[in-house]
Amino acid sequence: MYFSDSTPVLGYKYFVQAGKISGKWQFASNIIVKSDKYDINDLGILFQNNTLETYSSVSYNIFEPVWKIITCILI
């Protein structure tokens, strides 16, 4: 946000995710960072800024039917 006669207040957010999304073994991990000045509420909606979140997941997928279970994902 900025006033025409002063320096703007700048904030940022980034979200990076990387992983393997096919095959038996799948994994993903991501990070979301919102800076303390990040404010998109003039045309967007944001409940909280100034946060850092990380999340990781690993799963083992069985695609062959086993008895009566068609697919099985172990997380």
Place this chain on the structure above:
Amino acid sequence: MNEVKPQVSALVNQFGDITGIENIKSPLRLSITPYVSAYLENYPYNQIGKSNNSYSFNGGMDIKYGINESFTLDMTLVPDFGQVQSDNQVLNLSPFEVQFNENRQFFTEGTELFNRAGLFYSRRIGGQPLNYYNAYNQLNEGEYLKENPASSQLINATKVSGRTKKNLGIGIFNSTSKPMFATISDSLGNTQKETRPLSNYTYCFRSSIKNNSYISLINTNVTRNGGDYDANVTGTNFDLLTKKTNMPLMVTPH
């Protein structure tokens, strides 16, 4: 028919392609919907000097035009959202604001391009004026708030959106809202300016590249007339998938 492999991520990217459909003529895509509305409201204020009846008379127009095979222009002039479903009453005791659903047809039709990246909350347009609470907070002694509109009236809203043959999606949105005023009364009645004409601008660009990867660029801007601040948000999204569609790297800086 294509085989859908459960070990591959997502479903649509495994669909087959339909090719060879050519020379299909489309008719002129143009629809103009003018409207006139009249409201008569009766509320028993039963106060001296204040009428129990209020009335308003509105007129405007909606235009939808197919520019070419890819893009559509949608425009509404002085829209009347009086028939839109109202929000539920929410008792909000949390420090966070309540996010309401969008029920206005103009903002729900064909807006999927605008909602990418989560930078666009259409209820801001024509929503609560920026200095709504300042009208309460800046009252002087002996003054009281006679009227404080909770939403702003739109003058127009325009959107152009579509996707070309080469899978380049473009959406442009613009809207302007009227200045709103709170009425503050003391021994002599006077008015205070609330929000300025808002110009809301959203630009969204999305292009598909190889292997279902994409890159997009989004910009939103709010320009306010007068002394209030302006706001700008720029974002980019890209999603890189390897040839086997199994190693994604998603980056979303705003």
